[in-house]
Amino acid sequence: MTAEPIARVRRFNRAVTSEVGALDTSFLGRGRPLGAARVLNAIGQGRSDVAEIRAYLGLDSGLMSRLLRGLEDEGLIETVAHPEDARRRVARLSAAGAREFQAYENLSDAQAEGMLARHPDPAALLAAMDLIASALGRDRVVLEEADPRCAAARHCLGEYYAELGRRFERGFDVSLSRDPDAGDMIRPRGVFLVAMSDGLPLGCVGLKGSGGAVAEVKRLWVSPAARGLKIARRLMDATEAAARGLGIEVLRLDTNSALPEAVRLYRTTGWTEIPRFNDDPYPDTFFEKRL
Amino acid sequence: MTAEPIARVRRFNRAVTSEVGALDTSFLGRGRPLGAARVLNAIGQGRSDVAEIRAYLGLDSGLMSRLLRGLEDEGLIETVAHPEDARRRVARLSAAGAREFQAYENLSDAQAEGMLARHPDPAALLAAMDLIASALGRDRVVLEEADPRCAAARHCLGEYYAELGRRFERGFDVSLSRDPDAGDMIRPRGVFLVAMSDGLPLGCVGLKGSGGAVAEVKRLWVSPAARGLKIARRLMDATEAAARGLGIEVLRLDTNSALPEAVRLYRTTGWTEIPRFNDDPYPDTFFEKRL
DNA sequence: AAATATATCTGACTAAAGTCAGACATCATG
DNA sequence: CATGATGTCTGACTTTAGTCAGATATATTT
Incomplete structure (x- = not known):
């Protein structure tokens, strides 16, 4: 430079x-x-x-x-x-x-x-535009509760799966993972949050409830165009608040050491590492947080 | 998407x-x-x-x-x-x-x-801005003859070396390569061209003459922000024109199969592959073009 | 019920931007 | 050297944007 x-x-x-x-x-x-x-x-x-x-x-x-x-x-x-x-x-x-x-x-x-x-590479041009628009509109990112099957949520999940495919050495196949039921991420059992910036979904997270006092955080993703803007942090805070409102007492999540930013976020926001609690083939790191 | x-x-x-x-x-x-x-x-x-x-x-x-x-x-x-x-x-x-x-x-x-x-990642923001500004100003890219030691040329060469370092499996060290003498890329022996877009250098190429009828094309590079805009093609055409003006009859160049876009460009613009003609450790592919 | 606050509307104004026709000096061309 | 083209300047004009001080009607508070 x-x-x-x-x-x-x-x-x-x-x-x-x-x-x-x-x-x-x-x-x-x-x-x-x-x-x-x-x-x-x-x-x-x-x-x-x-x-x-x-x-x-x-x-x-x-x-x-x-x-x-x-x-x-x-x-x-x-x-x-x-x-x-x-x-x-x-x-x-x-x-x-x-x-x-x-x-x-x-x-x-x-x-x-x-x-x-x-333009010879529209995808690259769009990525650059998303990055700049997100940087200029960083104060106008709003979190919204959404149905995990709506267009914005599907966009985020699609990007999330694609990114896991790139980041995991052996790729990622949703059908092998434990894909949560949409109903478990909708009130009253759970919630699904999308971070929107002037109409474009920039991130998401799901709270998958079971009806009991323990719930799982799933599908935390932030667009590469908006990394560093503290959106993941805001999504996690909002998820915790929603969980409290639903009477949930313990949150759990699984993740992978190939996603170091995520692991770092959990470590610095009060989560404690726990032993494996499921048999999903993809995660290798597990966290818990008492509310 | x-x-x-x-x-x-x-x-x-x-x-x-x-x-x-x-x-x-x-x-x-x-x-x-x-x-x-x-x-x-x-x-x-x-x-x-x-x-x-x-x-x-x-x-x-x-x-x-x-x-x-x-x-x-x-x-x-x-x-x-x-x-x-x-x-x-x-x-x-x-x-x-x-x-x-x-x-x-x-x-x-x-x-x-x-x-x-x-912004949390200024380098990424700048890259996105360069890409968009280059896309919007694509018609205003002008080729200029420059001294290979001027600021614009040094910027291009620095980016070029950095890119080779990323693309070659064992990295790239200029001092091991045959770095051409600046005097060989200045008239009357040769030329050095820079592609400028509203003040920002987006690409370069050197014509390294020896005083004789054979000259070498070196240091062809185009910024990632401007790939696909046919700048490499324009640089090569201008180099050939300059070589003709200097009375040069045969052009040669060495490149590497880790740079497939470059190899493809040479193959589709009248260059023919020839046997190795130097002992530089980096290139593995060699081309020649009669003017 | 009276006083106050709020939202819109109206009239009278100014500043900035832009348009147009013609005046004037200068240049290029036959 | 006459003619027409060019570049700038001036005066008279319009449109757009914006400001400000009331007027009016409706809502809220005391």
């Missing part, structure tokens, strides 16, 4: 600024000023409360009012009083507004698709 | 847009409107011809004229007629303007430094 790190960050900034500038003008390309386009998009994304949009876009109340009136005159939105508080207003897209919003979506999709299509 | 690729690109766009927005407002933080700040920066970056700046920033001639007048009134720039064409004007920073430009530079540097400092 001889080249100046700061110069490289600034080169990156220049590159994306000109690209993003092109994106902005494409928004203007639909003959609508940026302010109005931003409000239309905010409404299209599901923000309906006018005050919420105002806070999100950082707009003055007077300006916001005029922008809404303009979109209404164009027939793109409708506003009504909030059912629970008649001072507030809620906005929603009309049929024409939905079409217009979709046109903006299509422009963005086309731009994104073009960028991928032009 | 279950998650929608296009959704991931758009997540990246959102993340950098808000970051770049924050950068823009920091420019406004110095009490100067964005237009004037952009012109000042363009001049600071060495663009002096007014027409060129106008084209670069996409400004109307009237607006440009007023922005220049404003900066002149502030005492930040001076404009004079172009020495070869009195219709055109050239602008340059005054001492006060240079200080003001430096203040903007420092803001940008601090922002870049902060981004790196906040």
